[in-house]
Amino acid sequence: MLLESLPVEVISVGVCGTDDRLFLGRLLDRFASFNGHYEFLIVLSGVDDSLYGLVLDRIMDIDGDVIFIREGRRKGKVSALNLVLGNYSGDFLVHLPADVLIAESSIEDLVSHLRNGLDVVSGHPVPYLSRGLVGCLVDFVWRLHNHCLSLYGDHNVHVTGELMGHRHGVISHLPVGLINDDSYVGFHARRLGYRVGYSHFARVLIDVPMTIGDYIVQRRRILLGHYQLGGFGSSTTFRDLWVRHRRHALRLLLSEIHGLKDFVSVMILVVIELLLGVHVRYGGNSIWRRISGFSGRG
Numbered sequence: 354m355l356l357e358s359l360p361v362e363v364i365s366v367g368v369c370g371t372d373d374r375l376f377l378g379r380l381l382d383r384f385a386s387f388n389g390h391y392e393f394l395i396v397l398s399g400v401d402d403s404l405y406g407l408v409l410d411r412i413m414d415i416d417g418d419v420i421f422i423r424e425g426r427r428k429g430k431v432s433a434l435n436l437v438l439g440n441y442s443g444d445f446l447v448h449l450p451a452d453v454l455i456a457e458s459s460i461e462d463l464v465s466h467l468r469n470g471l472d473v474v475s476g477h478p479v480p481y482l483s484r485g486l487v488g489c490l491v492d493f494v495w496r497l498h499n500h501c502l503s504l505y506g507d508h509n510v511h512v513t514g515e516l517m518g519h520r521h522g523v524i525s526h527l528p529v530g531l532i533n534d535d536s537y538v539g540f541h542a543r544r545l546g547y548r549v550g551y552s553h554f555a556r557v558l559i560d561v562p563m564t565i566g567d568y569i570v571q572r573r574r575i576l577l578g579h580y581q582l583g584g585f586g587s588s589t590t591f592r593d594l595w596v597r598h599r600r601h602a603l604r605l606l607l608s609e610i611h612g613l614k615d616f617v618s619v620m621i622l623v624v625i626e627l628l629l630g631v632h633v634r635y636g637g638n639s640i641w642r643r644i645s646g647f648s649g650r651g
Contacts, residue, residue: 364464365392365443369433370451371399374407376560377451381411387457391417394437397451399427431531438525447518452560454481455516463518463555472523472547473538475502476516476555486621487568491561493618496609501591502551504605512539512549516557523547533578540582569625576626576633592626 366384370377384393393415395408405423412419422436434448445464449455459476466474477499480491502511514535523545524538531537542549562568579592595602610616 361390362445363390363392363443364460365394365441365446366449366460367394367396367434367437367441367446368449368451369396369398369430369437371397371427372401372404373451373560374404376453377404378407378411379454380449380451381408381415383455383457385411385414385416387415387417387460389457389461392420392441392443393417394420394422394441395451396422396424396433396436398424398433431527431529431534434534435527438527441521444521445518446521447516448514449516449557450514450559453515454558456556459516459555459557460518463516463552466550466552466555467518467520470548471550473512473517473519473542473549474555475512475549475551476518476557477502477551477553478513478515478557478559480561481558482561485563487562487565489614489618490568490622493609493615494622495559495561497591497606499553500605500609501594503553510539510543510549511536515559516555531578532574532581536578536582569629572625573629573633576629580633 368377368380381395384391393412395412397404397408400423408421412421420440422440424433424436437446437448445467447460447463463474463476478495480488480495498513502513512535514533517535517538519538519542523542527534527537539549562571576592591602591605594605606619610619
């Protein structure tokens, strides 16, 4: 068989976003520099004509198939993700929010884990331009998050929506009303017998809250999602680890405290978690609320 006649693997990259003007332009520029065989699916919800035109201009420079879908109004992240799931055709699908920055090497590393036996794999989120008190909080949260994923290796249930990949067909549709799509994907995949893992070197720079209020809004939504999925089984989030194996969780927590700044961050985070843990029973919303992270400013 001639080398030219061998089937070529295609990596689909799905991006969902709303008014992520600053990051989205940079992300599309990154896509234009990619050299592999890609299919890009970009779903924007409730955007104005100026951002729509910006995206149309930028995708002309991308070497690969591009599917651009515009939702007239925001219906929530799950609605946008279902448009990606219903339209991609690649061998692998990589999910990204619109407010991140990523190198092609990270996508290649993520997909290499799928080629080598995993069915779903998380990347390694790194907060971008976090500073001040809130920066300390989110940095600590993401360090703890990534440490949990690394400890469980290829036996994870939890995955991260900041950078996630899976084989074609593992997930075909997400339930309407779902809050945490990433947690659901991990639960669903493990229940069906798929292998779920983590890639330390698949790095992605992520937008983060800039105020305490926005951090609380974001964290409340996450906790609501965990509560919603409570009937699916055990998780590999730190919160679940604390409930099920408190001594192990405490050792993990202490291993990430490297000074007074981290200690103060933990005290503040514990208070927020306790208050939100009571509050989450009063309902939530699967629609994004824009937070004043870096992409939301200016």
